[in-house]
Amino acid sequence: MDFDLNEEQTLLQDSIRRTLADRYGFEQRKSYMASETGWSRELWAQYAELGLLGLPFAEEDGGFGGGAEEMLILAEQMGRALTLEPWFATLVLGGGFLRHGAGAALRGELVPAIAGGECLLAFAQVERDSRYSLHDVQTVAKRDGSGWAITGRKGMVWHGDTADHFIVTARTGGSRRDRGGVGVFLVPKDQAQVQGFRTVDGQRAAEVAFDNARASHCLGEDALPLVDRVVDEAIAALAAEAVGAMDVAQAMTVDYMKTRTQFGKPIGSFQALQHKAADMLVAIEQARSMAFFAAMASRGEDAAERRRDMHAVKxxxxRASRLVGQLSIQLHGGIAMTMEYAAGHYFKRLTVNEATFGDTDFHLRQLADMGGLIAA
Incomplete structure (x- = not known):
């Protein structure tokens, strides 16, 4: 199988990398983080000009017709720069629900606005006691005339403090942990009470409360399969983002080992530390292979097989993220723990990435319960 990029994909990769190299230096990133929104609106508009915000959407909906491979390229480059903008919340999560669950009219309304940088989405799914379960939902959706009223609280809503619309999971029937009766709804921001905060890795998230909030659209009254599919695609994007972050963390560490001296020699000349750097490289290449695998598997129509694949990817x-992040900190020494040096920020992003939609232990248990990656 050929994993080389074609000409158009290479141009896309180079375009994103040049833009981020010019606009996402470490000091620039800190200034974006300190801004009112916690990210750069100006740079978001530049993403729109480059066509990045329309990348995953079909051309007939106002997008650019990109696929899983193009999103892998985007995610990896965003990971390399530790970007703060809401590309994951809007394009991967919100965009996934629009592509797989919305009708043509709704896609025609929102996709051009997203592609133009004028509309932001956020996925409100996590609840206080739900842990990593997608079907543990206490938020309630009740019929209200011709529409739905949503009541409940959601936590850790990525970029919820700047979202224009929330995509909300709410129970339309059954009990709290039933897999059936989980609906998906589009709720405008003026129907929610939002409290934003900064996450440990510098991104933005929010606690969101709905009190008889009026949903503008229902994407499905029994839509857990839709949620599963979108989250599977999100896991593929997270894998690619992690590869980008690990690449830079490893390169920074090797450069530091070449210049930091101890006992009159660069520490990179010590064989034990060379072995650690080699371990990092091996882990990254294994993760890169899994990111390619995830991009292909995310298109699968067999939900059980796709979920098995994504457990393995996670x-x-x-495992690779934890090893690379920890070794990067250890080989840098104390300087890596300071806010003024980038290595610690990469470690934080990798740590948050690992926990998003389930940490390693959670997915290992799920994979074991399914009999492993290769079904008997």
């Missing part, structure tokens, strides 16, 4: 990527 396990391998999570």
């Amino acid at each position: 396990v391998q990527t999570g």
